[in-house]
Amino acid sequence: MSKGLPEARTDAAMSELVPEPRPKPAVPMKPVSINSNLLGYIGIDTIIEQMRKKTMKTGFDFNIMVVGQSGLGKSTLVNTLFKSQVSRKASSWNREEKIPKTVEIKAIGHVIEEGGVKMKLTVIDTPGFGDQINNENCWEPIEKYINEQYEKFLKEEVNIARKKRIPDTRVHCCLYFISPTGHSLRPLDLEFMKHLSKVVNIIPVIAKADTMTLEEKSEFKQRVRKELEVNGIEFYPQKEFDEDLEDKTENDKIRQESMPFAVVGSDKEYQVNGKRVLGRKTPWGIIEVENLNHCEFALLRDFVIRTHLQDLKEVTHNIHYETYRAKRLNDNGGLPPGEGLLGTVLPPVPATPCPTAE
Amino acid sequence: MAATDIARQVGEGCRTVPLAGHVGFDSLPDQLVNKSVSQGFCFNILCVGETGLGKSTLMDTLFNTKFEGEPATHTQPGVQLRSNTYDLQESNVGLKLTIVSTVGFGDQINKEDSYKPIVEFIDAQFEAYLQEELKIRRVLHTYHDSRIHACLYFIAPTGHSLKSLDLVTMKKLDSKVNIIPIIAKSDAISKSELTKFKIKITSELVSNGVQIYQFPTDDESVAEINGTMNAHLPFAVIGSTEELKIGNKMMKARQYPWGTVQVENEAHCDFVKLREMLIRVNMEDLREQTHSRHYELYRRCKLEEMGFKDTDPDSKPFSLQETYEAKRNEFLGELQKKEEEMRQMFVQRVKEKEAELKEAEKELHEKFDRLKKLHQDEKKKLEDKKKSLDDEVNAFKQRKTAAELLQSQGSQAGGSQTLKRDKEKKN
Numbered sequence: 001m002s003k004g005l006p007e008a009r010t011d012a013a014m015s016e017l018v019p020e021p022r023p024k025p026a027v028p029m030k031p032v033s034i035n036s037n038l039l040g041y042i043g044i045d046t047i048i049e050q051m052r053k054k055t056m057k058t059g060f061d062f063n064i065m066v067v068g069q070s071g072l073g074k075s076t077l078v079n080t081l082f083k084s085q086v087s088r089k090a091s092s093w094n095r096e097e098k099i100p101k102t103v104e105i106k107a108i109g110h111v112i113e114e115g116g117v118k119m120k121l122t123v124i125d126t127p128g129f130g131d132q133i134n135n136e137n138c139w140e141p142i143e144k145y146i147n148e149q150y151e152k153f154l155k156e157e158v159n160i161a162r163k164k165r166i167p168d169t170r171v172h173c174c175l176y177f178i179s180p181t182g183h184s185l186r187p188l189d190l191e192f193m194k195h196l197s198k199v200v201n202i203i204p205v206i207a208k209a210d211t212m213t214l215e216e217k218s219e220f221k222q223r224v225r226k227e228l229e230v231n232g233i234e235f236y237p238q239k240e241f242d243e244d245l246e247d248k249t250e251n252d253k254i255r256q257e258s259m260p261f262a263v264v265g266s267d268k269e270y271q272v273n274g275k276r277v278l279g280r281k282t283p284w285g286i287i288e289v290e291n292l293n294h295c296e297f298a299l300l301r302d303f304v305i306r307t308h309l310q311d312l313k314e315v316t317h318n319i320h321y322e323t324y325r326a327k328r329l330n331d332n333g334g335l336p337p338g339e340g341l342l343g344t345v346l347p348p349v350p351a352t353p354c355p356t357a358e
Numbered sequence: 359m360a361a362t363d364i365a366r367q368v369g370e371g372c373r374t375v376p377l378a379g380h381v382g383f384d385s386l387p388d389q390l391v392n393k394s395v396s397q398g399f400c401f402n403i404l405c406v407g408e409t410g411l412g413k414s415t416l417m418d419t420l421f422n423t424k425f426e427g428e429p430a431t432h433t434q435p436g437v438q439l440r441s442n443t444y445d446l447q448e449s450n451v452g453l454k455l456t457i458v459s460t461v462g463f464g465d466q467i468n469k470e471d472s473y474k475p476i477v478e479f480i481d482a483q484f485e486a487y488l489q490e491e492l493k494i495r496r497v498l499h500t501y502h503d504s505r506i507h508a509c510l511y512f513i514a515p516t517g518h519s520l521k522s523l524d525l526v527t528m529k530k531l532d533s534k535v536n537i538i539p540i541i542a543k544s545d546a547i548s549k550s551e552l553t554k555f556k557i558k559i560t561s562e563l564v565s566n567g568v569q570i571y572q573f574p575t576d577d578e579s580v581a582e583i584n585g586t587m588n589a590h591l592p593f594a595v596i597g598s599t600e601e602l603k604i605g606n607k608m609m610k611a612r613q614y615p616w617g618t619v620q621v622e623n624e625a626h627c628d629f630v631k632l633r634e635m636l637i638r639v640n641m642e643d644l645r646e647q648t649h650s651r652h653y654e655l656y657r658r659c660k661l662e663e664m665g666f667k668d669t670d671p672d673s674k675p676f677s678l679q680e681t682y683e684a685k686r687n688e689f690l691g692e693l694q695k696k697e698e699e700m701r702q703m704f705v706q707r708v709k710e711k712e713a714e715l716k717e718a719e720k721e722l723h724e725k726f727d728r729l730k731k732l733h734q735d736e737k738k739k740l741e742d743k744k745k746s747l748d749d750e751v752n753a754f755k756q757r758k759t760a761a762e763l764l765q766s767q768g769s770q771a772g773g774s775q776t777l778k779r780d781k782e783k784k785n
Contacts, residue, residue: 042422043638045451047399050642052387057577060386084375110375115384160661164650244396306382310389318499329494 056116061168062309063107063149065124065200067142067192068177070131072207077175077265078123080278080289081301085267086110086123103128103141107169124171130188139192146171146200150324170321172312173236173304174200177207178224178260182216185227193233199320201236201312203304204228209262209295210280210287217262224260235259237308241315254303261300264289400454400503401641402483404535406476406527407512408464409434411542416510416597417457419610419621420633421446424599425457434462437475456504464523473527480506480534484656505653507644508571508636509535512542513592517551519558528568534652536571536644538636539563544594544627545612545619552594559592573635574643587635593628596621 066074079085086108109122124145129138149170156166174196178189193202204224209217228235237255242248266289270279278289289297304312405413409430418424425442441458458479463472483505490501511528513520531537539559541547547555563570570591573584598621602611610621621629636644665685 042420042446042448043633044399044446044448044453046638047453047641048391048395048451050639051394052391053577053579054642054646055387055390060383062383081381083377083379083381086375110373112375112377112381112383114377114381117384117386119383119386160658162654301382306385307389309383309386310393314393314499322496326494 058165059118059120061120061122062313063122063124063169063171063173064304065126065142065146065171065174066177067126067129067174068207069129069179070127072177072179073265074175074177074207075125076267077177077205077207077263077297079267080265080297081305082112082121084110084112086112086121102132103138105141105145122169135188138188139195142192143195143199146196147324150199150321151328153321154325154328168313170316171200172316174202176202176204178204180206180208180211180220180262182212182220184223190227190231190233193228193235194231197233197235199324201238201315201320202233203236203300204260205300206260206262208264210264210282212262221260221262225256236312236315238315241319258296258299258303261296261303263297263300264295265297395451397500398452398454400456401645402456402458402504402506402508404439404458404460404476404480404506404509405512406460406463406509406531407542408514409462411512411514412597413459413510413512413542415599416512416540416542416595417459418599419597419629420636421455430461432462432465434465436466437461437463437472439475439479454502458506469523472523473530476527477530477534480531481656484534484653485660487653488657488660505648506535507641507648509537511537511539513539513559515541515543515546515555515594517547517555519555520562525562525566525568528563528570529566532569533655536647536652537568538571538632539592540628540632541592541594543596545596545614547594556590556592556594571644571647573640580639583639584635587631590628590631593632593635595629595632596627597629 064078066078068074104127105124106127107122107124109120111118111120113119126142129142132138153166153168153170156162176189176193178185193204196202206217206220206224212220234240237251239251239255242251264280264287266278266280266287268278268280269276270281270286271277272279272286272288277286277291280287280289288294292298403417405417407413409432414425414429421444423444423446425444438461439458440461441456443454443456446453446455460476463476466472487501487503487505490496490498509531511524511531513524528537528539541552541555541559544552573580573588575581575584575588596612596619598610598612598619600610600612601608602613602618603609604611604618604620612619612621620626624630
């Protein structure tokens with residue numbers, strides 16, 4: 001039986017068949033390109049429909065984490081993004097609940113449905129981040145949580161009898177809220193993003209952008225971008241993962257012009273010009289959330305949900321998760337890459353997060 | 359399946375939250391599909407059947423193109439698999455199609471092992487995927503999936519029943535691949551015989567416990583059509599790449615003196631049904647079944663074979679760690695043992711070599727001594743000879759001087775006489 005497919009040869013050579021079967025992983029032969037349009041309709045493109053149906057039946061998971069100091073409007077923004085009360089606002093805490101002493105991680109899941117597509121949305125909130133007097137290492141619980149989700153997925157994947165659909169709790173996207181000081185990034189911001197941009201997709205967001213005028217906004221954005229670049233922080237969409245030229249040009253535009261998005265969140269509706277819009281009412285006017293002239297919320301929403309949702313998941317799965325997995329399996333005595341899982345030992349999950357620096 | 363997953367999660371404490379407006383994630387399936395379209399799809403078909411049943415022709419007809427390859431002879435010594443990969447493009451969808459065909463199946467006199475190369479080939483594809491999945495640095499999302507998604511089993515149109523070779527082979531394959539049995543060259547059977555044949559085949563498959571691929575009926579949109587198609591299995595097909603003019607259209611058909619058999623006419627054969635089911639309706643499901651059922655089964659068996667378990671006999675979960683630890687220690691122990699062995703062997707060899715060298719040295723010394731002795735003996739002998747010669751020379755000299763003395767005395771007396779004689783001669 002012919003293992004190791006030979007290159008496409010002429011008919012005469014086709015009769016060269018490997019005599020004895022040797023268990024070699026079959027390498028694909030160089031494919032012969034045939035344009036079947038000329039010869040009649042086969043129906044291969046129906047696979048798109050089939051795939052769509054299948055994915056609609058399967059449903060989707062999406063896990064979004066919001067990080068930022070309290071009072072920056074994180075929960076409001078998430079509620080505005082998903083047009084529903086998916087995040088419990090801090091202002092609705094009971095009087096007895098104090099500000100947490102350390103960073104807590106709270107994950108709440110909801111199922112939302114639209115157009116026949118069911119999505120399980122999990123919003124991971126991080127109350128207490130940056131709120132203490134001494135904020136050293138306050139990103140560590142967050143890093144630990146993210147790595148724990150990777151660990152959970154890895155354990156499931158490595159099982160012998162595994163589930164048909166491994167539940168995906170890995171953080172696909174982390175919205176980092178920057179305080180609209182108008183000056184520059186704070187050391188805490190830089191430290192956090194430096195540590196976490198290697199394990200998760202970070203999307204920096206300038207919160208409460210209604211406190212800045214247009215010029216202040218664009219200056220601030222430029223300064224933030226500059227600082228991020230100087231510090232070597234790669235936020236999503238990362239340059240190195242652009243797959244083709246089309247992606248690159250599209251993402252370049254986003255990276256260099258729009259990010260970080262300056263947003264305003266609101267869940268109250270007001271009447272403007274005869275339409276009901278989400279907005280914030282101030283003595284000097286109503287700030288419309290979805291108006292591109294007022295703030296960039298619509299850009300953020302389109303970016304995260306309408307165009308790059310799947311890509312966020314894929315980068316998490318194909319790149320961040322794989323990096324974690326490789327590191328985890330390699331941690332045991334520097335086996336050369338390519339060596340199998342079998343014959344290695346998984347050390348116990350470290351108490352401190354795995355080192356993220358390569 | 360997983361729609362129930364989400365429903366279950368709803369029950370587990372996730373509430374369903376109503377949306378107050380259009381969010382936009384209903385474009386998610388489109389995003390997903392676009393990604394897949396840009397990556398391209400792959401689909402692998404395995405055609406199993408005796409030589410001459412029209413496998414290559416059917417593939418040509420299904421995909422509307424002429425694939426390469428020469429028809430095989432009947433004299434193959436064993437069953438081999440021949441595999442070809444093609445890139446097909448239709449509108450914006452690219453498909454990497456791999457067609458694997460058995461060569462020489464059913465031609466041997468002893469067919470006991472005919473199924474083995476096929477099973478090994480399928481397992482090898484699973485193994486390759488498993489290896490890739492277990493690698494530390496892996497690239498699964500760009501991996502060319504070579505696992506067989508569908509196996510078309512060609513049944514010879516005898517009109518009676520399945521051959522025992524068919525039953526044995528199908529039984530071996532049913533847990534490894536999605537089998538779709540088809541009756542080849544079905545223009546050799548009449549309609550009435552065909553229905554009887556089909557019934558006989560299905561009953562034989564059922565009674566032997568062969569699980570053929572059932573088209574999925576859980577999705578409402580395709581449940582109906584799949585249900586009816588399930589009843590038509592096995593499909594009776596005819597393949598032809600020749601186009602003939604019938605009426606005023608060009609159609610694929612086979613011409614006989616008594617009439618023309620049209621391939622795409624549903625009344626003549628089930629080719630259209632096969633194409634519908636295989637390509638237009640269930641391609642994705644075939645791929646999924648291969649991955650989630652057959653591959654998982656293979657993986658589970660393979661890993662268990664290697665000694666990994668999820669739970670030990672007391673059904674406490676075996677931590678993966680312990681298994682790996684044990685394996686690793688075993689492995690290390692073996693390595694150490696081997697190292698020791700090698701070291702011992704090395705030391706041994708060195709000793710032997712040393713001994714040899716010593717021996718050689720000793721021999722050389724002996725030889726040297728011997729030669730020296732010989733040389734000395736020779737020298738002594740020569741000296742003795744020389745001495746004796748010298749003595750002789752001396753003795754001779756003495757005799758010579760004595761003789762000369764005597765002669766000179768005698769010649770003095772006689773010398774004058776000679777002088778006189780000479781003088782007389784002169785005169």
